[in-house]
Amino acid sequence: MKLRFYNIIILLISLSCSKDEVINVDQGDEDNNVPDEIVNTTPCNFTLKNVAPNTKLTINCVLDLKGETVNLPSGVELVFDKGQIINGVVNFESNGSIDGDLLNLSLSITGDAKLSNENFNFFGDRWEMKEGTVTNEVALENRKNLQKAIDLTSALGATKFSVEKIDVYFKITPIDETQPYGNTIEHTILLPSNFHLSLHEETVFRVQPNAFPWYSLMTIDKKENVKISGGNFIGDRYEHDYVPFFDRHGLKRSTHEWGVLLLVRGSENINIDNITLKSSIADGLITGSEGHRIYPETVWNKKVSLTNSIVSDNRRNNISITDGEDILIEGNEILDAGIGETLKDNDGNTIYSSAGVAPRFGLDVEPFVGYDDFSFESRKTYEWVENVIIRNNIFKGxxxxxxxxxxxxxxxxxxxxxxHVIAQNNTSGSKIINNTLEARDDVRGRIGISTSDYRKFIDFDGGTLKQYATGNDVKNNTIRNFFGGYNIRGNNAEVSGNTVEGATVCLLINKAENIKVHDNTYTSGAIASKAIRLTDYANNIEIYNEKFTLSNGFYLESIDFNMPNDDFHLNVDNFKVTIRESEFNSFRGPTIKNSRGVEILKNKIYSTTLLKNVTDIKFNNNTSEVINLTYHGISLENTSNSEIKNNHFTVKKNVFEGIFQVDSSVNTNNIIVNNTVEFKEL
Structure with missing residues (x-):
């Protein structure tokens, strides 16, 4: 949520021009404190010639240098008192000092000098900033003038650069936008190291509408200790010209998906707080490297944070994290990425417009990793991301x-x-915890949380797959009204303490190994809902202390599970899933079909159980009472090498059986012992 700050400005103005009694402007610690505007336009009756060393000179009039360079001796201090110095160069011999309020576009400072106060206040009129809709030429001058102010004040020791309320367009693309290549860094607004850009809450920096496929409104490039706070950065998404475009290599770039409002690359200790990033042709924020990591000179981001901000309505992603480590995204509103219906021509080709372009996520963590073949050995890490915290944000639309x-x-x-969904593809050690997911109407057919599954061959020869995705826990989330609660994949993870409501499939497990699922709660009234769905293969899965309440569903669906399949490149003969010590309140029984290696142990089951074309199944020590006594306790059809032991079944008297074998001749090598049956009247 974007915070608003209201500041009290305290100006302590002395009326004396003596060395010890000059203007004292108390900047304080709050953002956007500003001094009085220039009010005295009277020409000065003195010059800067023949100023003695160590003089403290108060400027309370307009001093026109008339294009000349004035050399000042050592120790001279220029003090602002509602005057200005214009049209020239002031060169300080050594140990010079100047009030920031004397700086303006027509004045250059050279030599050895620093600002008398590290906090600089930027006023648009002093730097010839033209507000509102302007020509490309004026928008270009806006960018150059702001850059000059930033560079000059930083060189003079400013650590905070506060901008008044202004609304300005900046041209950040080449003058000739038809050229096949443009270096973004040459046209962006660049921030220096050790610098705080503080913007008034109503300040707006806008992208001048253009036809170029890539740009960056503001860039932090290989810098350190930079902060941006306040203000609004607005792209040209709805004014952009999405003209067909080819780059210098002849590649088509007509998607126009590379324009970003704020680019952070190869930088360290960067804090972005309380800003708005809106309506870019691509992304609101990108954090990345200044090159590929395969080159030893490449540097990447470290310690970057985005807090208390609004990132919305950007055409591709709202936020992309493509390289870096120790990145924090906290307390933001991240809204409406990639919205807009994609248009097609009569031949089915995409008509590129302000409509969203893929991936269209609120936040996308996606460094570029390549492989020369299908093995892990061939991996090349061009970019990489690790140690990211995404905490206490709101994702909508x-x-x-x-x-x-x-x-x-x-x-x-x-x-x-x-x-909407939270998903993983290729990650390890990543946790999804304490989140609330509530499906909006148009995404109710999706799965709320999907964990990572990323398998490749161990070596080029293939034959055995290795799972990269490990340790991706899912804990203490609330998931409401998605088709699927969560899909658990990968290796060596824990899923616990979650609440799933209104799902058609509560828990999906596939292509998973060494997973513990326990102490979760599931409720659903969806028609034909399933408590657990097992697909493809899984091994060493423990599901226990679960509670499912499905008023119109099945407690388990397992179809074509753990069956030999050459596509798996794995021997699944001894794979096993154990479901134990859980409670299944469901209206209908499960379908366990064409499956193997499923153990159902010590559960409370309130529906029938159906086994068909299965092997290596264990159904032991369960208490099974069929709701409304509408079917057998358990039904076996073409079941082999399985156990049904020590269960207690409750079924309708004189109608159904505790254990029903459709055709006992095709049920082979099973152990069916020590089961009890209780018959009840309806």
């Missing part, structure tokens, strides 16, 4: 999903609200 961790490790997603 994003087109394809709220968060995707496509690649990268140790990404913590904690305490967020989301009306």
């Amino acid at each position: 994003n087109e394809a999903g709220s968060i995707i961790v496509y690649t990268g490790d140790n990404v913590l997603i904690d305490g967020n609200f989301s009306d």
Whole structure:
């Protein structure tokens, strides 16, 4: 949520011009404190010639240098008193000092000098900033003039650069936008190291509408200790000319998906707070490297934070994290990424417009990783991301999903609200905890949380797959009204303490190994809902202390599970899933068909159980009471090498059986012992 600050400005103005009694402007610690405007336009009756060393000179009039360079001796201090110095160069011999309020576009400072106060206040009229709709030429001058002020004040020792309320367009693309290549860094607004850009809450920096496929409104490039606070950065998404475009290599770039409002690359200790990033042709914020990591000179981001901000309505992703470590995204509103219906021509080709372009996520963690072949050995890490915290944000209205961790490790997603999916693709050590997911109407057919599954061959020869995705826990989330609660994949993870409501499939497990699922609660009234669905294969899965209440559903669906399949490149003969010590309140029984290696132990089951074309199944020590006594306790058809032991069944008297074998001749090598049956009247 974007915070608003209201500041009290205290100006202590002395009326004396003596060395010890000059203007004293108390900047304080609050953002956007500003001094009085220039009010004295009277020409000065003195010059800067023949000023003695160590003089403190108060400027309370207009001193026109008339294009000349004035050399000042050592120790001279120029003090602002509602005057100005214009049209020239002031060169300080050594140990010079100047009030920041004397700086303006027509004055250059050279030599050895510093600002008398590290906090500089930027006024647009002093730097010839033209507000409102302007020509390309004026928008270009706006950018150059702001850059000159930033560079000059930083060189003079400013650590805080406060901008008054202004609304300005900046041209940040080449003058000739038809050229096949443009270096973004040459046209952006660049921030220096050790610098705080503080913007008034109503200040707006806008992208001058253009036809170029890539740009950056503001860039922090290989810098350290930079902060941006306040203000609004607005792109040209709805004014952009999406003309067909080819780059210098002849590649088509007509998607126009590379324009970003704020680019942070190869930088360290960067804090972005309380800003708005809106309506870019691509992304609101990108954090990345200044090159590829395969080159030893490449540097990447470290310790970057985005807090208390609004990132919304950007055409591609709202936020993309493509390289870096120790990144924090906290307390933000991340809204409406990639919205807009894609248009097609009569031949089915996409007509590129302000409508969203893929991936269209609220936040996308996606460094570029390549492989020369299908093995892990061939991996090349061009970019990489690790140690990211995404905490206490609000994700709403994003087109394809709220968060995707496509690649990268140790990404913590904690305490967020989301009306769309949270998903992983290729990650390890990443946690999804304490989030609330409530599906909006148009995404109710999706799965709320999907964990990572990323398998490749161990070596080029293939034959055996290795699972990269490990340790991706899912804990203490609330998931409401998605088709699927969560899909658990990967290796060596824990899923616990979650609440799933209104799902058609509560818990999906596939392509998973060494997973513990326990102490979760599931409720649903969806027609034909399933408590658990097992697909493809899984091994060493423990599901226990679960509680399912499905008023119109099945407690388990397992079809074509753990059956030999050459596509798996795994021997699944001894794979096993154990479901134990859980409670299944469901109206209908499960379908366990064409499956193997499923153990159902010590559960309370309130429906029938159906086994068909299965092997290596264990159904032991369960208490099974069929709701409304509408079917057998358990039914076996073409079941082999399985156990049904020590169960207690409750069924309708004189109608159904505790254990029913459709055709006992095709049920082979089973152990069916020590089961009891209780018959009841309806």
